[in-house]
Amino acid sequence: MELNEPGAKCVMLAGCKQAGIGEMPLDWDAQTLGDLAASISRGASPRPIDDPIWFEESSRVGWVRISDITSAGRHLKQTTQWLSEKGIQHSRFIPSGSLIMSICATVGRPVETCIDTCIHDGFVVFTDPQVDQGFLFHVLKDLEPKWREKGQTGSQMNLNTALIKGTSVPVPRSPKEQASIAKALTEADALIESLEQLLTKKRQIKQGTMQQLLTGQRRLPGFSDDWLSEIVGAIAEVKTGPFGSSLHESDYVNDGTPIVTVEHLGEFGLTRQNLPMVSASDRQRLRSYELEAGDIVFSRVGSVDRNALVRYEETGWLFSGRLLRVRPNRNRVAPEFLSYQFHSERFKASVVSVAVGQTMASLNTSILRGLRVMLPCLEEQTAIASILSDMDAEIIALEARLSKARHLKQGMAQALLTGRIRLVPRSEAS
Numbered sequence: 100m101e102l103n104e105p106g107a108k109c110v111m112l113a114g115c116k117q118a119g120i121g122e123m124p125l126d127w128d129a130q131t132l133g134d135l136a137a138s139i140s141r142g143a144s145p146r147p148i149d150d151p152i153w154f155e156e157s158s159r160v161g162w163v164r165i166s167d168i169t170s171a172g173r174h175l176k177q178t179t180q181w182l183s184e185k186g187i188q189h190s191r192f193i194p195s196g197s198l199i200m201s202i203c204a205t206v207g208r209p210v211e212t213c214i215d216t217c218i219h220d221g222f223v224v225f226t227d228p229q230v231d232q233g234f235l236f237h238v239l240k241d242l243e244p245k246w247r248e249k250g251q252t253g254s255q256m257n258l259n260t261a262l263i264k265g266t267s268v269p270v271p272r273s274p275k276e277q278a279s280i281a282k283a284l285t286e287a288d289a290l291i292e293s294l295e296q297l298l299t300k301k302r303q304i305k306q307g308t309m310q311q312l313l314t315g316q317r318r319l320p321g322f323s324d325d326w327l328s329e330i331v332g333a334i335a336e337v338k339t340g341p342f343g344s345s346l347h348e349s350d351y352v353n354d355g356t357p358i359v360t361v362e363h364l365g366e367f368g369l370t371r372q373n374l375p376m377v378s379a380s381d382r383q384r385l386r387s388y389e390l391e392a393g394d395i396v397f398s399r400v401g402s403v404d405r406n407a408l409v410r411y412e413e414t415g416w417l418f419s420g421r422l423l424r425v426r427p428n429r430n431r432v433a434p435e436f437l438s439y440q441f442h443s444e445r446f447k448a449s450v451v452s453v454a455v456g457q458t459m460a461s462l463n464t465s466i467l468r469g470l471r472v473m474l475p476c477l478e479e480q481t482a483i484a485s486i487l488s489d490m491d492a493e494i495i496a497l498e499a500r501l502s503k504a505r506h507l508k509q510g511m512a513q514a515l516l517t518g519r520i521r522l523v524p525r526s527e528a529s
Contacts, residue, residue, distance in 0.1 A: 355378050
């Protein structure tokens with residue numbers, strides 16, 4: 100992800116001026132969004148909206164709904180509904196290539212249309228932008244989280260056109276600099292999108308591989324023995340956490356032994372955010388609730404299909420009364436393989452189906468012990484777990500890259516859209 104473009108240099112230039120919205124370069128101006136487009140107009144809705152006369156599946160003019168833009172990214176390429184001629188006449192027509200923004204529910208979400216559409220009164224359109232449209236898109240995208248603080252609330256969050264038009268932003272006078280900023284931020288978005296797509300693909304591949312390997316549909320080379328169906332209680336010890344009377348929040352200390360609860364059950368193991376801790380004396384008192392590497396902890400209430408494998412570095416931690424601990428018999432089952440079985444869609448569905456409780460699903464040791472898993476020989480279990488573990492490592496690495504890319508994009512937007520860092524021709528930067 101680069102801030103540079105061919106023939107340009109990323110620099111911090113001396114000289115700035117103070118405006119009502121903060122410091123900006125001398126050749127930038129504070130302008131309202133109302134100044135940046137010939138008009139900012141709200142859409143219109145035909146009434147009553149549920150009358151089928153307004154809609155026609157064969158139409159080539161889309162009807163934009165809030166749900167259409169929540170997953171559209173920057174470009175809106177399709178809609179779920181299409182307007183008839185009568186519907187078009189009673190709404191606001193928007194030609195392809197327009198910049199629109201939601202002003203209710205999902206407030207402040209900008210998109211550029213790639214098809215002819217109509218918008219209802221939950222959107223505004225920025226007609227004939229007076230600045231580079233890509234630059235204006237990124238300005239609006241940067242404002243999106245801030246709109247939530249300014250939006251008026253009734254039955255749902257919403258913005259009005261006066262608030263939008265009156266919002267001031269820093270704008271470079273040079274169209275070339277506007278375009279350079281837009282290009283840099285668009286390239287950053289493209290990297291993020293490509294990583295998101297790759298991550299989705301890797302997750303889908305892993306899910307398919309789990310389905311095949313954990314059911315014996317696909318066998319690894321060198322293995323042909325039959326699989327056995329076993330209840331959890333025959334291959335592992337299941338223990339519930341300490342009762343509430345044994346441990347209270349008042350027992351927690353700032354530095355001590357971590358105690359795991361439901362919120363720490365992550366996709367790839369235990370997470371470490373906001374871990375409560377107990378003193379050495381409480382750890383000794385609760386030592387029968389210690390965790391070992393290879394244990395698997397289950398949520399006992401609520402999301403009862405959530406579970407996580409305990410790693411070596413978490414040995415000696417404790418588990419709370421909201422969890423169940425599964426300690427595999429290593430002579431019968433490989434903990435990593437059992438953990439993947441517990442994460443399979445089939446097993447999670449079976450957990451949910453047998454959970455008890457009317458207001459909140461719950462598990463107990465008897466229920467969990469009675470659930471069944473399919474087991475090949477130990478060697479095949481280990482081989483399967485190794486393949487899936489490699490896939491997890493790849494997904495974790497991709498998630499880290501994606502997180503870093505998003506963080507860099509956020510920093511880029513803050514720096515470039517305020518002029519704190521400039522994209523200027525090399526001759527001007529020297």
